Amino acid sequence: xxxxxxxxxxxxxxxxxxxxxxxxxxxxxxxxxxxxxxxxxxxxxxxxxxxxxxxxxxxxxxxxxxxxxxxxxxxxxxxxxxxxxxxxxxxxxxxxxxxxxxxxxxxxxxxxxxxxxxxxxxxxxxxxxxxxxxxxxxxxxxxxxxxxxxxxxxxxxxxxxxxxxxxxxxxxxxxxxxxxxxxxxxxxxxxxxxxxxxxxxxxxxxxxxxxxxxxxxxxxxxxxxxxxxxxxxxxxxxxxxxxxxxxxxxxxxxxxxxxxxxxxxxxxxxxxxxxxxxxxxxxxxxxxxxxxxxxxxxxxxxxxxxxxxxxxxxxxxxxxxxxxxxxxxxxxxxxxxxxxxxxxxxxxxxxxxxxxxxxxxxxxxxxxxxxxxxxxxxxxxxxxxxxxxxxxxxxxxxxxxxxxxxxxxxxxxxxxxxxxxxxxxxxxxxxxxxxxxxxxxxxxxxxxxxxxxxxxxxxxxxxxxxxxxxxxxxxxxxxxxxxxxxxxxxxxxxxxxxxxxxxxxxxxxxxxxxxxxxxxxxxxxxxxxxxxxxxxxxxxxxxxxxxxxxxxxxxxxxxxxxxxxxxxxxxxxxxxxxxxxxxxxxxxxxxxxxxx
Numbered sequence: 007x008x009x010x011x012x013x014x015x016x017x018x019x020x021x022x023x024x025x026x027x028x029x030x031x032x033x034x035x036x037x038x039x040x041x042x043x044x045x046x047x048x049x050x051x052x053x054x055x056x057x058x059x060x061x062x063x064x065x066x067x068x069x070x071x072x073x074x075x076x077x078x079x080x081x082x083x084x085x086x087x088x089x090x091x092x093x094x095x096x097x098x099x100x101x102x103x104x105x106x107x108x109x110x111x112x113x114x115x116x117x118x119x120x121x122x123x124x125x126x127x128x129x130x131x132x133x134x135x136x137x138x139x140x141x142x143x144x145x146x147x148x149x150x151x152x153x154x155x156x157x158x159x160x161x162x163x164x165x166x167x168x169x170x171x172x173x174x175x176x177x178x179x180x181x182x183x184x185x186x187x188x189x190x191x192x193x194x195x196x197x198x199x200x201x202x203x204x205x206x207x208x209x210x211x212x213x214x215x216x217x218x219x220x221x222x223x224x225x226x227x228x229x230x231x232x233x234x235x236x237x238x239x240x241x242x243x244x245x246x247x248x249x250x251x252x253x254x255x256x257x258x259x260x261x262x263x264x265x266x267x268x269x270x271x272x273x274x275x276x277x278x279x280x281x282x283x284x285x286x287x288x289x290x291x292x293x294x295x296x297x298x299x300x301x302x303x304x305x306x307x308x309x310x311x312x313x314x315x316x317x318x319x320x321x322x323x324x325x326x327x328x329x330x331x332x333x334x335x336x337x338x339x340x341x342x343x344x345x346x347x348x349x350x351x352x353x354x355x356x357x358x359x360x361x362x363x364x365x366x367x368x369x370x371x372x373x374x375x376x377x378x379x380x381x382x383x384x385x386x387x388x389x390x391x392x393x394x395x396x397x398x399x400x401x402x403x404x405x406x407x408x409x410x411x412x413x414x415x416x417x418x419x420x421x422x423x424x425x426x427x428x429x430x431x432x433x434x435x436x437x438x439x440x441x442x443x444x445x446x447x448x449x450x451x452x453x454x455x456x457x458x459x460x461x462x463x464x465x466x467x468x469x470x471x472x473x474x475x476x477x478x479x480x481x482x483x484x485x486x487x488x489x490x491x492x493x494x495x496x497x498x499x500x501x502x503x504x505x506x507x508x509x510x511x512x513x514x515x516x517x518x519x520x521x522x523x524x525x526x527x528x529x530x531x532x533x534x535x536x537x538x539x540x541x542x543x544x545x546x547x548x549x550x551x552x553x554x555x556x557x558x559x560x561x562x563x564x565x566x567x568x569x570x571x572x573x574x575x576x577x578x579x580x581x582x583x584x585x586x587x588x589x590x591x592x593x594x595x596x597x598x599x600x601x602x
Contacts, residue, residue, distance in 0.1 A: 030329050033110045034153065040106045047099035048162035054088045054095065056169045059303035061085050063177075067296030099162075107154030114146050118335060126342040127409040131369070136219030141335050144214060145328040152325040160318045163311035170308045177297050177304075184283060185276060185305050195272075199265045203319065206258040207327035213251040215331075220247050273309035280305055342411050344428055351426045356419060356435050358385040358516050358547035360406065365415035367401060375401050377570040379415075388548040390558045392592055393567035399551045402567070403519050406549070407436055437515030443506035445494025450479070451486040453494075454509045461512055469512055474538045478504050500530075507535055511542055518543055520550045564589065 034041055061081055069077035119142060122129075130138075174182040224231060224240055231240050284298040293301075345351075360383040367376040376398045383389050391399045404410050405417060408424060417424050424432055445453055454469075455461050466486055470476040478501070482488040494502045510518070520539070540560075552558050559578050566574035566581065566589045573588050574581055581589035 026330055037106045040102050044099045044102040047095045051092050051095035052162055052166040054092045057088050059300045063296040063300030066299055067294050104154045107150045110153050111146055111150050118142060121336055124340055126340045128341055134219035136222040137215045140215040140218045141332055145331050148328040149325050151321050163314050166311045170304050174304050178293055181301055195268050199261060202261045203323040206261055207324045209254040210258055211327050211331060213254040217247050217251050277305055342408050345426045349426055350428055351422050352431055356516050359420050361418040363416045365412045367412050375570050379572050381572055385547055386545055388543060388562045390550050390552040390561035390564045392552055397567040398570045399567055400521055403521050407438055435516045437510040437513055438519045439506055439510050440521050443502040445490055445502050445505060447492045450488050450505055453505050454512055456509055469508060475504055475508055517547045
């Protein structure tokens with residue numbers, strides 16, 4: 007059964023620091039005009055909001071005290087205009103930053119996906135699919151709230167606080183100092199909760215990634231789960247993973263639920279004490295009723311941005327926890343790199359000579375799966391590769407396609423180190439058909455055109471005719487337009503292999519690699535592919551990881567791999583004559599009793 011990728015398997019090397027924060031805000035750089043516009047709108051909104059209490063104070067101490075109703079009407083009109091202006095300014099700010107936030111999300115997704123595409127197969131061997139998908143979806147989406155509201159709103163709230171403090175000092179210094187003393191409690195609150203927020207949000211992202219990985223694995227393997235009646239066991243595993251995710255979220259909710267009321271209580275206590283202290287000052291003639299009313303409103307507005315900022319700290323902590331994972335992927339370098347421009351060799355065509363020179367390779371550290379392998383495949387030669395499971399057969403094809411690079415040694419194509427040939431050029435010369443053909447959602451034509459969208463319908467038909475696969479296509483309901491479903495689920499294993507075969511033929515590769523391409527299909531389909539293979543291999547260099555006796559007999563030479571070594575090579579008849587040889591034993595065990 008596939009296993010769940012636990013959180014411990016996901017590296018947590020990042021620390022939240024100024025460098026990480028700076029990289030997040032670096033995404034805003036291309037949109038600085040929109041940010042400035044949003045800031046102007048927010049500044050206008052804050053100014054209009056600050057004007058409200060002062061207008062009320064002026065009305066109480068002026069027209070209301072003097073019973074000047076025309077003056078009161080004028081101030082009322084001004085107050086209504088500030089409300090309308092506030093609406094327009096806030097709408098403009100929210101819309102501008104929401105649009106900016108979505109644009110940044112689009113940029114990050116494109117950049118991250120492009121980088122993931124450039125990473126070598128080791129990356130995909132190491133990290134589960136759900137973990138990768140989480141980086142591209144929920145982790146990036148977490149940044150959206152930061153960019154669409156958090157950044158500009160934090161700046162706006164800061165400006166509002168400064169404006170409130172300035173106005174309050176202009177009204178009464180002693181009352182202002184009294185209000186500011188409450189900030190000490192808020193600062194202590196932030197210091198105590200900052201680390202708790204950071205750790206809890208990091209735990210949430212880790213558990214969500216693990217849960218996504220579990221779901222991705224087990225949904226893809228649902229047929230295995232049902233076949234072996236393992237539903238209950240898998241459900242128990244899911245319940246544990248789901249509970250761990252819930253617990254991580256609940257911890258975050260607990261800290262936030264404790265943090266916000268602390269700010270509210272601080273605000274409420276300050277207001278109550280302000281009313282009591284202000285009342286004594288009115289009795290002593292130190293301030294007017296209008297000043298106290300204005301102060302009361304400014305004090306409430308003083309704590310509103312603080313409350314907002316407490317939520318923005320929540321947003322920031324969540325965004326930092328997600329961003330460190332996004333940057334973790336962005337900072338990963340590929341082990342299979344493109345050649346430097348000055349060293350690159352770009353052949354227009356090749357004759358097809360393949361040379362391995364003392365090649366060593368290990369997937370993990372020094373657990374060698376290929377040990378000091380050397381051989382030459384001549385142009386146009388057909389080589390069958392045989393050996394027990396784990397002998398190094400598939401590794402051979404992976405190295406030739408540069409999915410991995412050798413740890414030691416050199417692989418040459420027509421005498422050129424393949425590391426000097428750009429990847430797109432190298433792989434344009436190679437046609438690889440795996441035993442498990444991967445088919446994308448869409449039509450048969452879409453799958454054949456992967457990498458070559460310019461192939462016409464007429465050319466598709468020509469490829470089918472030349473390869474002997476036209477009968478297969480004509481049997482499909484809509485021929486090349488037949489929809490195959492996600493992963494080709496509407497096709498049989500043999501039909502998927504036929505589509506994969508046509509996809510490879512469409513490139514007209516000079517070197518063809520068949521990695522046990524007929525091991526999972528029926529005899530009838532195999533015979534169709536066998537005929538097509540004979541046609542396509544003529545005049546081309548071929549490397550065939552084989553399991554059928556007919557394929558081996560037709561090969562020019564056979565490479566026998568054993569425990570990572572190229573143990574034997576020669577024709578079928580030559581190898582059978584070797585006494586105590588590996589090939590005769592393999593032939594007896596695997597091939598002698600199978601149909602040719």
